[in-house]
Amino acid sequence: MLKELQELIAIPSVLNTDATADAPFGKEVKRALDWFLDKGRENGYQVKNVDNIAGHLEIGQGEELLGILGHVDVVPTGEGWTKDPFGGVIEDGKLFGRGAIDDKGPTIAAWTALNMVKDAGYEFDKRVRLIIGTDEESGFRCVENYFQKEEMPTMAFAPDADFPIINAEKGIAGLVFSQVFSGKEDQLITFRSGDRTNMVPDLAEATVEGRSADWKPDFEVFANQHGLQTALEESGDAVKLTVHGKAAHAMEPDDGLNAGVMLALFLKDHLTGDGQVFTEFIADKFYGDTRGRALNLQFSDEASGDTTFNAGIMRFKKAQGGTVEVSMRYSISCPFDEKVEAIQVEGFSVNVNSNSHPHYVDADDPFIRTLQDAYEKQTGEKAELLAIGGGTYARVMEKGVAFGMLFPGEKDVAHQLDEFVDIKNLVKATAIYAEAISQLACRKK
Numbered sequence: 001m002l003k004e005l006q007e008l009i010a011i012p013s014v015l016n017t018d019a020t021a022d023a024p025f026g027k028e029v030k031r032a033l034d035w036f037l038d039k040g041r042e043n044g045y046q047v048k049n050v051d052n053i054a055g056h057l058e059i060g061q062g063e064e065l066l067g068i069l070g071h072v073d074v075v076p077t078g079e080g081w082t083k084d085p086f087g088g089v090i091e092d093g094k095l096f097g098r099g100a101i102d103d104k105g106p107t108i109a110a111w112t113a114l115n116m117v118k119d120a121g122y123e124f125d126k127r128v129r130l131i132i133g134t135d136e137e138s139g140f141r142c143v144e145n146y147f148q149k150e151e152m153p154t155m156a157f158a159p160d161a162d163f164p165i166i167n168a169e170k171g172i173a174g175l176v177f178s179q180v181f182s183g184k185e186d187q188l189i190t191f192r193s194g195d196r197t198n199m200v201p202d203l204a205e206a207t208v209e210g211r212s213a214d215w216k217p218d219f220e221v222f223a224n225q226h227g228l229q230t231a232l233e234e235s236g237d238a239v240k241l242t243v244h245g246k247a248a249h250a251m252e253p254d255d256g257l258n259a260g261v262m263l264a265l266f267l268k269d270h271l272t273g274d275g276q277v278f279t280e281f282i283a284d285k286f287y288g289d290t291r292g293r294a295l296n297l298q299f300s301d302e303a304s305g306d307t308t309f310n311a312g313i314m315r316f317k318k319a320q321g322g323t324v325e326v327s328m329r330y331s332i333s334c335p336f337d338e339k340v341e342a343i344q345v346e347g348f349s350v351n352v353n354s355n356s357h358p359h360y361v362d363a364d365d366p367f368i369r370t371l372q373d374a375y376e377k378q379t380g381e382k383a384e385l386l387a388i389g390g391g392t393y394a395r396v397m398e399k400g401v402a403f404g405m406l407f408p409g410e411k412d413v414a415h416q417l418d419e420f421v422d423i424k425n426l427v428k429a430t431a432i433y434a435e436a437i438s439q440l441a442c443r444k445k
Contacts, residue, residue, distance in 0.1 A: 001430065002095060002423070005108045006088030008035060009097035013073050015138050024053050025073065025142075029134045032072035036111075036132045043115060045130075054146040056131045059114070060124025066441045067129050067153030067400070068114070068433075069143065069393035070107025070160065071136035074099040076195060078202050078247050080417050094420040102414035103136065105421035106159035106405040106429065113433035122442035129153065133393060136160070137198065139354070143396050153400070155367045155440070158393040159433065161402035164375045167361045167368060168387035169395050169402070170251075170304050171336060173328040174353035177345065179278055181321035188267065188275025189238060189318045193260025197312035197327040198391075199415050200256030202247040204263040204314070207238050208271075215239050215270075222266045241266075249415045250310035250327040251389035253290040260314040261286045277347050278322040285345070286311045297328070297339050304332040304358070304387035325353070329389035332358045359395035367440075371403055374436035378428070381408075403436070405429035 016026030023030035030052055040047040040057030049055045075098070077085040083096040090096075099105070111130060118124075135142040174197055187209040194201030208215065212234040219241060223230040231242040243263040248256025264282035271279060285294045292298045292309045299307040307330040316322030330336055336355070343350050361368060363385055372383035394400035405425070406412055413419045 001108060001112045001426070002090065004039070005095060005100070005105055008032060008072065008104045008108060009088040009099055010086050011035060012086050013099070013134070014076050015073060015135070022052055024051070025134050029073050033132055033134050036072060039111070040130075050146050050149060053135060054131065054133050054142040056129045056150070058127055058129045059118060060127045060441060062124070062126045064126040064154040065129060065151060066126050066437070067131055067156030067397070068110050069131045069133065069156055069158045069400070070110060071103045071133040071142075071393070072099070072107065073134045073137050074102070074104070075137050075199055075415050078417060083418055090423070093423050095423055095426075096418055096420045098419055100419050100421040101406065102419070103160045105426055107132070109405060109426055109430040110159045110433050113430045113437060116430070116434045117437045117442060122438055124441055125443050126154075126441040128437060128441050136393065137196070140356070140393070140396060143393055147396060152398055156394070156397045156400040157371065157403035157436070158400065159404050159429070160392045161388055161390055161404070162386055162406045163404040163408065163429070163432070164383035164386070165368060165371050166386045166388050166392070166394070166402035167363060168304050168332055169359040169391060170307070170332065170387070170389045171330040171334065171356060171358040172391045173330060173336065173340075173355040175326040175328055175340070176351045176353045177281070177324040177326065177348045178351070179274065179321035179323065180347050180349065182274055182277075183319075184273035186271050186273030186275035186318070188271050188278070188316060191263070191275075191278065191314060191316035191322060193263065194311075194313040197310065197325050198250040199312060200245065200248040200250065200253050200258050200310055201260050201312060201314075202245045202256070204243045204245070204259035206241045206263055206267060208241065208267070209237060210239055211237075212239055215241065218270065219266065226262060228262060247416050249390060249412070250312060251308065251329055253308060253310040255412070258286065258311060261311060264314070274321055275316065275318070278316050281345065281348060282311060282314060282324060292328070295343060295345070297343070299331050299334040299339065301331045301333045305389070307331050307334055308389055330358070332360060332387065356391060356395060359400075361399060361401055365399070367399060368401065370439050371401065371436055374439055375432055378432045378435050404432065
């Protein structure tokens, strides 16, 4: 299992611009998909490649279909790793690498579990499909296309979140705030932070007019006040200001430090014109506020908790203005349309770029009960039901849940530097998945 996980992590399957007709999300992403499909063929599964962006490995027979949905694409590595992000280094009981916990490690655990059940002599009275996606981190285009052409599972789980069982996922909307360009002169030339709305950006850079002597004293004071790692570089009549933050998953922005927001907080008091309006908007609406209070979008419910906001992509160019792309993770009962229609920000327009509605499976469903039994049998612990702000493949299912593999109390390092999977927990998750598969889809010979 560890060897296969190391092989898969060694493939740098980040969404790339080297897309071709045979590799719509990039050659390395396609290579990771091919790796899994080849493993399926080697082990006697029925294998299908669907348009080079998804595929499945199937075993068993019967009318009903159990789906297990994992993904092999990963987010960018960011700067500051102390381990090779694609090295799969094993140290102190942990295996390090981008995708180790999101989602290559959990998908390998499910794959190993499926093989264990097959090799243990169980007879499958349902079909089981391990469905492999390649665009989970950038919009779910893979599974949306897949289910336009392939059968919807009778029931399904995604090993891509937390144990025990997540039966409720918040809605996920992409909001784009676009600055209304006024043409007023200012010192801000460019501003750039973030590449994905589902990550708290750990780097922000801005170029401003002037000399280092004009900016350095105040910038150093600001950095010291906030404990920031920064850099300043003069080039001709411009100065580049850099702020380093801490990456985290957008479902809980407070776990990270948004470099773009921090740089905007500094700049808003040192600029005029459109640059000042742009940075003031970011600082005033998102500094110390990941719950949308400054935008009057706050909402919380008992089933799923707070609505959260992550300013994930920030861009500005002089003589053009700026944009801020925000990931809004809204509560199950949040009146989304009503909230968004009421947004008013002077100097900015707002558009809903995407909206994935909340997902919920009833707690009394027999499928849920079986997963609870499998978890409790293998751990001896109560299988509580959870709600999250993250989005998993479960939300594209008619009856789907997220099922592991992060255990209660375990630190979530997905999307962070030196991402890892705890090997003991990887083994324990594999046992839980094998138990669940055997109960849901098999009868003993």
